[in-house]
Amino acid sequence: MxxxxxxxxxxxxxxxxxxxxxxxxxxxxxxxxxxxxxxxxxxxxxxxxxxxxxxxxxxxxxxxxxxxxxxxxxxxxxxxxxxxxxxxxxxxxxxxxxxxxxxxxxxxxxxxxxxxxxxxTRQHDEDFREDFGAYWLTWADRRDLLIEVLPDLGGARKTTLARGVRTEGRVFIFPSKDKAGKFWANLTGNAPKRLKETPLISIDPLPAPGRYPDTAAEVWELVHTRSQGGTDLLARLMANTPMEAFVVLAGIAPSGREHYSGLRIRRPLDGSGYPIKRRAIREGIERTEDPRRTLFERFEIERLPTDRLDAGSTRLPEGVQREMSAAKVVVIGCGALGSGVARMLAQAGVEHLSLVDPEKLGWENIRRHELGGRAVGHAKAEALADSIRAALPMVGFVKGYQMTFAAFAREHHESLRQADLIVSCTGEWAADASVELALRQPGHTGAAVYGWMEAHALAAHAVLVGSHGARLADGFDEDGKFRLPVVAGGKPPPPECGGASTTFGAVELAHAQGLVARLAIDSLRKLETGPVWRSWLADATAFNEAEARIAPDWVAARGDPDDGGGLFSGEWTFP
Structure with missing residues (x-):
């Protein structure tokens, strides 16, 4: 019925x-x-x-x-x-x-x-492989021990001997000793005490839940039939007959998504509840047809919930993630605007950041800066680099330089030449001109994004130019005055501006940070090649509160924005 x-x-x-x-x-x-x-x-x-x-x-x-x-x-x-x-x-x-x-x-x-x-009618069977990670989690044997994987550039298509760090309730898996050391130093400030050899084995195709292994024998058979060279790594794992070891099975979903599934391998317990002795578990294996397999099959396994450590893994396609992680970016100016942009780039997957700023953080900065009171009195660039490494320990290289850009260009010329992108957020014409001069030197093939805000953060601009063609200087006169500002009039800044108060805060700043960071990411992804000029305008209420208005020349050139403000985009050209 x-x-x-x-x-x-x-x-x-x-x-x-x-x-x-x-x-x-x-x-x-x-x-x-x-x-x-x-x-x-x-x-x-x-x-x-x-x-x-x-x-x-x-x-x-x-x-x-x-x-x-x-x-x-x-x-x-x-x-x-x-x-x-x-x-x-x-x-x-x-x-x-x-x-x-x-x-x-x-x-x-x-x-x-x-x-x-x-x-x-089996209409959803493909979902077992497409969303393999979720099903593996569903059928995990235990939830109090989590495997967390940092994939290599080869991703789930590559069988390799990874390295693991065991902590209470978590096992971190890294593609190499070097990656493990960097991550652990970023996260804890110390080198890992012990690294466990951990096979990461690419299998194809990924199994459906009914084929998930319950025994070590089933693990061996799955690896034997669905991988290239995976059983050699399992055999190596058993060389010292460990009390405990870990294995990660990796694979590709039909859509190209990468999945990782972790296993705990351990010796069985004896009648007293202790792992059986090495001699006992190895007894008689040499008389078997395949001693390596026989030994492995005597161990017990547990399927463990598994997660990924790499930043941006849920936002960008796999190939784009690898491009972002390989990109080298120099951020000039680590103040209110630049600090947020740098953090956004790291969160988006950029793993090589050089941060340049000569100043120290003051109390007047903390309501709008990425750093807080604990960093007051410290160099902005160095403190920001420390903060990003601790928050995103998978980032490969983040270093702060307490110096001007001109000094950085002299002392670290090769790093600058190798940069894929320079992001200048100083808001100072002299500093930006210095960046443009360096960008135009022979051997530089990267691009630059320049970001700045106008009075009271009522408008923000982001401009992308390359090492040839249009120049940032096209939009400024010889004294560094912007040719087409948005804001006209407005209250003067408070007498103590730069001391006890500022003319804008974090809410107003957020739009500018997103504007600059997005253009930088679009440049790294080759979605924009320049020259590109994007502007963000605040709403009419913000202009009224600041007693300011939209400049007539801006309206004539770019159009009259409605009361909601918003985004404008076009070419970096001037009459």
Whole structure:
């Protein structure tokens, strides 16, 4: 009998109405879930029969302001289906209908039956590999130990001997000793005490949940049949018969997404609860057909939840991530604007940053600067580099230089020449002119993004130019005065500006940081090659509060913005 979803509910309380509706389903209704059998977090539940299967509907204490849950009773990994969790919960997108509890249940059940019907015809089987990481997490043997992987440039297509660092509850896996040392020094300030050799084995294709290994023998067979050279690394892992070791299986989803799945390998325990002795576990293996395999198969395994450490892995395509991580960027000016831009670039995946600023942080900076009170009195560039390394320890190279750009250009000429992009956020014409002079020297092929703000942060600009063609100087007169400013008039800055107060804060600054960082990222991705000029304008309320207006020349050249302000983009050209 098929389940009917249009039974008429009886009037009364939420519980009474739902009970009456379920009873109205007739023989398909199997009764209420006993209180002592309710699933965690559920306060009420009902059981149904559908196509010889048993379903369970549960609601929590927030219902009807939360969605109803639907479970497949008796679900096991051997019967794994797409979009169903380990406890049988169906992953549904249905939402609560607060005004109608019965409708909330009907919507959830309708979506559940549709999913189960589609699974019967195998419409979602590809999802096992496309979203492999989520399914591996669902069927992990334990949740108190997490594997965290920093992929190499070869990614999940490359079988390699990685290095692991074990901490309480976490195992960090790195592609090399060098990467492990840098990450750990960034994160803790110290070198890792001990590195574990950890095979990272590329397998193809990724297995469905029913083929996830439960034993070491199944791990060996999976690696043997679906990898190139993976069993050699498993054998190497067993050379010293470790008490504990780790293995990472890696693979590529149909869409190209990379997935990583971690395993813990350990010696079995003896009758007293201790790992059996090395001699005992190796006993007799030399008399077997394949001693390496025999030894490995005597170990026990646990499937562990696995995550990735690399920045930007959920935002940009895999190939773009590798391009970003290889890019070399120099940020000039680590004040309010430049500090935010530098951090955004690191968060976007840029792993090689040189930060240049001659000044120290003052108390007047902290309400709008990426650094806070603890960094006051410290060099901005060096403190910012320390902060980024600690916050994003996977970043390969972030170094601060307490000096002017001109000094950096003299003392670190080769670093400057190798830079893919220079980002200048000084807001000073002399400094920007110095950057442009360096960019035009023979051998420089990179580009530069210049960012600055106008009075009261009512407008911000980002300009991308290359080492040839249009120049930043085209938009300024010989005294460094901008030819087409946005802001006209306005209150004078407070007498103590630069001391106890500033004319703008972090909220106003955020738009400018995003404007400059986005143009820099677009340049690194070759989405923009310049010359490009982007401007952001504040809304009419901000202009009114600052007693300022839009300059007539700007309106004539770029158009009259509406009261909401917003983004303008065009070429860097002037009459």
């Amino acid at each position: 098929s389940l009917q979803l249009k039974a008429t509910p009886a009037a009364g309380s939420t519980a009474q109405g739902l009970d009456a509706w379920f009873i109205g389903l007739g023989d398909d209704f199997l009764g209420r879930v006993p209180a002592d059998s309710l699933r965690p977090g559920m306060v009420e539940g009902w059981r149904l029969r559908w196509r010889e299967r048993e379903l369970e509907v549960g609601v929590d204490a927030d219902f009807p302001y939360s969605a109803a849950r639907v479970y497949l009773v008796g679900f096991a990994r051997e019967q794994a289906q797409p979009h169903i969790e380990k406890d049988g919960k169906l992953c549904l997108g249905s939402k609560a209908v607060p005004s109608d509890a019965v409708r909330t249940v009907q919507v959830a059940l309708a979506e559940a039956l549709q999913l189960l019907t589609e699974n019967e």
